[in-house]
Amino acid sequence: MSFGSARNALNQYSQNAVETAIESASPHRLIQMLMEGALGKIAAAKGFMERGEIRAKGEQVGSAISILEGLKTSLDHEKGGDIARNLEDLYVYMERRLIEANRENDPALLDEVSDLLREVKEAWDAIANHPAAQHTPAA
Template sequence: MYGNTQEGYGEYYQSDMAAQVAAATPHQLVLMLFTGLTDELVRAKSHIEAKRYERKAQSINKCIDILNALTSALDYEKGGELAKNLANLYDYCVYRLYDGSNNLSVSAIEEVETILGELREGWDEMGKRHG
């Protein structure tokens, strides 16, 4: 009984998420990626603390996939120096996540959380000015 309920929720969540993505502006998509990334970073830290190393690896990989998606979404032509700086920050975050994963370092993941938190604030602010 629970399996079906959980499966039904998963299907609902995915279709709801698909609807949100389809209706989102590029700015909203970036914020959705940041939200997913932040949530996954919290999971990765808890997996390290609970010694769930396989799940930690899955969480870190999801984080890196999201960072790669953010990097590939950058418009270097229109964004110029800002886009290059963001790409460098995302690359640094990927490096720190690999390092944190290999060394089971919660502090490396927290460093990435801090960087991304500041970037998120910038995206939020930009949305308020242009929204």
């Protein structure tokens, strides 16, 4: 088996594993997975930024912004009230900062967004054992 074939098989396996995890995840876990994905994309963007790989950096930043958009659309403003509004404002702020980081090639801005998102994720993770979190959509 050539390297290309092996890599293709590994990619297919990874994609299937992710799809299986998504299909079996609770709504709460799906939000955790989105946050983990965004943090991974931001970390990758920082690495590409540091190596001067502009196109790859932009793709990763764009993916992180798309994930933040997904997090915004998952908010339930009716049930979440002020928390949902505050999270939406924070996600919008993070998107703006990612755009600035990409435009200015500023890794400190990527770090700022990662730190903010990590704080939100830690709070989200802390409620993972709450019974309601396993069956209800995001705040």
